[in-house]
Amino acid sequence: MVKTKANENIPWYFASGFPLFWGLLFFAVVIPFFYRLPTALTMEDANKNVFIAERAYKDLYTLSNIGNKLLGSMENEIEAVNFILKELKKIKEDLLEDYFDMEIDLSQASGAFSYYTRLNVYQGVQNIAVKLTPKTSTSESYLLVNSHFDSKPATPSAGDAGFMVVTMLEVLRVIATTKQTFDHPIVFLFNGAEEVGLLASHGFITQHKWAPYCKAVVNLDAAGSGGREVLFQSGPNHPWLVNYYKKYIKHPFATTVAEEIFQSGIIPSDTDFRQFTTYGKIPGLDLAQCINGFVYHTKYDTIDVIPRESLQNTGDNILSLVRGLSNATELYDTKAHQTGHAVYFDFLGIYFVNYSEAIGKFFNISAAGAAFILIYVSLWRMADVSHVSICHVARWFILVLVIQIISFVLGLALPLVVAHVFDNLGLSLTYYSTPLLVIGLYVCPSLIGLSLPITVYCSLQRNDKISNAYHVQLALHGHAVILALLAIGLTIFGLRSSYIFVIPLIFYILSLVLNLMTTLHDRGYAWTGLLKASQIIPFVYSSYIFYILIVVLTPMGGRSGSSSNWDLYIAAMAAAGTVLSFGFLMPLINSLRRPSFVVLSLLVITALSMYLASSTQIGFPYKQKTNGQRVSYLQVRNMFYEYDGTLSKDESGYLFNFQDRLREKVLLGSKVDLNGLVGIESNCDTHMMCGMPVPGVSRLNSKWLPRSEPIMPPSLTTLDMVNKIILNSTTVRFEFKLKGPSQMNLVIQPYEDVTLSNWSFTINSKPTPSTITYVIYFKYGIDNSPLNFFLELSKPNGDFNVPLFQLGVSAHYIKDDGDAQSVKFASSFPSYSILDQWPALYQRFIF
Incomplete structure (x- = not known):
């Protein structure tokens, strides 16, 4: 029988260092990678036939200085159109005429379509379409690249979507002046009526002479300004498009989670992608700027908040992606490649992972099954080493599993309680201009919920037959069972985002296998070293994906209407991210001599954050220019x-x-x-x-x-x-x-x-x-x-x-x-x- 004496525990003064280490890991790794951008290229690099951010930035300066480009205004219908036509004329003058044909078409469209509970009727909206065709091409399948140049009221719309318009111009300029041919003609659509109900894109896809030949679309838009563009919609039912994204995108930023959240309807936005897939029946990729949504559709959406590096990031991606898709054999017959949805995500913008929904289902179920088997083996090993029956260990495991279910629920529920109470007190959006408050208001209560029940259990249980270290392992097994059941249930339900539960589960399984293959499993807390090491990648990814969601969703709370308590969404994202990031880590505080010190520290931080949010200027939601x-x-x-x-x-x-x-x-x-x-x-x-x-x-x-x-x-x-x-x-x-x-x-x-x-x-x-x-x-x-x-x-x-x-x-x-x-x-x-x-x-x- 193995027993762990109290003095074998890690000294109590390491308690505060444990969560601090993971917090520092988040700020040292996740944050820098999230905001990382490539070096902006200048005109000195123009002879390399690459995207030049400096040239695109100059175009954006001119376009945004036109001012507000509201549908029907001179700025939109005359000045913006003339600017784009002027730039297209310059590109055509530099065109490699031995390689390409370039046709520019300015058209007007009138029509009508149903949109939710209303009928949209439009008249005389303008589209500028450019078709670039290789001399050697005989293909009648076109690739469509789209963005819009019109504005919401009172904004110069540098980010939404002047940023994407100048990106398209530069991409066209580079392709048209480079001796690199491709198979399919490319249509670049600059549409002049998106902000008022997706009108111009409907007019193009239902009426334009080139529309019947467009077989796939890359749609470019914005819900923010000045960061990386995210892939948040794909297909539908065309996973081959995600394969091309993986192959050609240089700086990946994408997740199925964003796609399923957007398509759930809780995001107060829409894009032209809807018109192309609904009325054109063509698949595609929908990409958008998403950082700094505070300036979205405001007078502060200016060129000043957009770094050249951001243009370089998007330009590199779109240039490479357009070149790749313009050679896609799938464009000849896209219907033959409707093979279901894709699961996809990037890891810190370094690497992109994608696989089919069918493979995802198999993968999720297999991981859950492996977890159940290995947990059984671990329980059997505990019984054998402790010289008790497997039933004895199983009974304690069931008790600990109940404790972990309570911890899991509390980890999710406590932040929601805080959000609800603050809303009832009239203190919504206290984090709106002070995002660090999210840690104290929502992350720390979630950590308390995760750690308190198992800490109380470990301090009260008096089972001398099974060591304290084994009880902590049972708690981790319980969390693994919860994740496995969630993975199975959500996979059966059809949620592709269930992969986020499988990632930490897979790495826990790996550490458990290694511990079972050695004597570490049975040597007190010796197994915790491998476990901590194995959770570094899941922690980084889980905190990364939910940090993205919080960064994107927080500004939307300022424009989502007064009927919805947006704090609940932010609290839910913070809670889910905390539970997935720390679920296999917080029980380890019970390997310390005074785990209650960690819980007490979290309570102090939570209380201090509540005070600052409710009683000081720190909790006031608004700031001029940045958080209006x-x-x-x-x-x-x-x-x-x-x-x-x-x-x-x-x-x-x-x-x-x-x-x-x-x-x-x-x-x-x-x-x-x-x-x-x-x-x-x-x-x-x-x-x-x-x-x-x-x-x-x-x-x-x-x-x-x-x-x-x-x-x-x-x-x-x-x-x-x-x-x-x-x-x-x-x-x-x-x-x-x-x-x-x-x-x-x-x-x-x-x-x-x-x-x-x-x-x-x-x-x-x-x-x-x-x-x-x-x-x-x-x-x-x-x-x-x-x-x-x-x-x-x-x-x-x-x-x-x-x-x-x-x-x-x-x-x-x-x-x-x-x-x-x-x-x-x-x-x-x-x-x-x-x-x-x-x-x-x-x-x-x-x-």
Whole structure:
């Protein structure tokens, strides 16, 4: 029988050094590798036929200096288009004409498509498409590379997506001037309407002459600025694309976890990738900038926050990837290569791992099975060495397994409890500008949950037949069983991200095998050396992947709306990362003489962090420029016209749609006068779509601040009923002409006994017969001609001389600051506020 005396334990003063070592490993390895970028190349390297960051940076400087490129504006429709065409002309002048043909096509598109609960209708949006074809190519399969040059309101959009536009220009420039041919023509699409509903990409893929030949797409976008671009969507069902990513990407940054989180719908963003896969039925790779999301869609998305090294990183990757895919034999028949999904991830940007979903299932189940077998062997070995029956050891193992399940649950739950309590106290987003608080608020409580139950157990248990060292091993076996069961369950459920549970499990199995093959397994705590060494790679990877998620998700808490407690997402990511990183490590504190010292230290750090977050300026979420508060509101004029044409209601005010959980709370003590701010629930109960100029506006998120002085729209928006034609005894047609700004919305609500049976918005598609409200977003680019449309309504009794339907028209004057009182109101906001506001006119008619 092997017994471990107390004095064989590691001295207690090493206790604080144990978690400190792993913390230092995180800051010394994970953080530097996460932010690592290659050296930016200059014009001196141009003769090497490689991506030149200096040249791309100069292009970005010019493009971003155009300013805000809103759909329909001169900056977007004229200046940005002219800049891109000018650069393309330069490239064509330098083209190796003996090797390539280059065709530039500027086109306009108009169309319509359903998007969630609304219909997007667009007119005159612009696309610049460039086709580069090798002289020797006979292929009719094209590779499509896409990004957009338009902007959200009030941002110069250097990162989103000017960064990707200039990357495409430089990639095209290098390929077109290098004597390196390829098999398939490449189409570079610079689209001018992504930010307003993915319009231009829909127009291209459904209408352009080259679209039918595009067989795969590389889509480039951004949800941040100035770091590495992440691959966050692939396929779907085309794992060969990930194989090409692995082969050709020089600086890999990708994970299936990001793909499955994005496709779950919790991310408040979308990309053109949706249009290409949905309407073009073509597979592809979706890549985006994701670092520093605090500047995303704000006035701070400038070239100043983008290092040249970031352009070099993305340029190296995209140039190599495009060259690889342009020679892909799979492009000849992509349908033949639809063979399921892929599992993929990078390790610190150094190495990329990918395999098919089928292999992943086999791998996960095999690892779990191996864990069960080896744990049984270990239990048998413990029984043999301790001279007790296997049943005796098994009974203690079951008890310890229950303890570990409690630890696992507490490790996940305690950070969520902290997030929930802070939210109830009105202290959400305390970590928003101080990310280190995540460690104290969420990581440390998770570590307490992981360590406290097993520490209490080890201090109280009095089993002299099985050594303390064996009890600690039983705890680790229990954690392995939990991971194995999760891996099996999530694999059966179809979650490809289940690989994150298998990685630490595999390395634990390896250390267990080595310990079982030697006498280390039975020599007190001698086995802990191999275990610690084996967990270095899993710790680094698990902390790396969840650090990525926290870095990407944290800024989204400032724009995810007030209805969701984003702190829960951050706490969940921190908890999951902690449990996976430290699950096989925290039980080892019981090899120390005073493991309670570690738990006490974690409690102190947690308490201190809570104090700093709740009672000091450290916990204030916002900082000017770097971590601003997004404030979104409209300067609204609501005008309600009755059936006889009389104006029954005319009101003005500011309609707030708060972007984060704190709503107006932090503004109440500022110079902003919010007296009279009320919810709009009562409006929603009595008026179509709440009687406001944003259809479907959330009743919980939005509040109304009345204003006594009428808001005067910058220009008139007119809706004229051109004609009313009775088609038959039960159907009547109304013909309208709408003239206004580049972004308008229509809301149609038939009365109870009336059905909207037809309209002019979609070809060969009628609205579903219903009494529900129909929402139409209308936007135009360079073509600002009036919208002519008709509505056909059916009524069983044929009485068309009574009210049949309500029609609401919202007009958004986005690039206008508003009248003097609106400008004064906007100037009263704190310096850390990032305003997103403009005048809007809502007119409600009854026909």
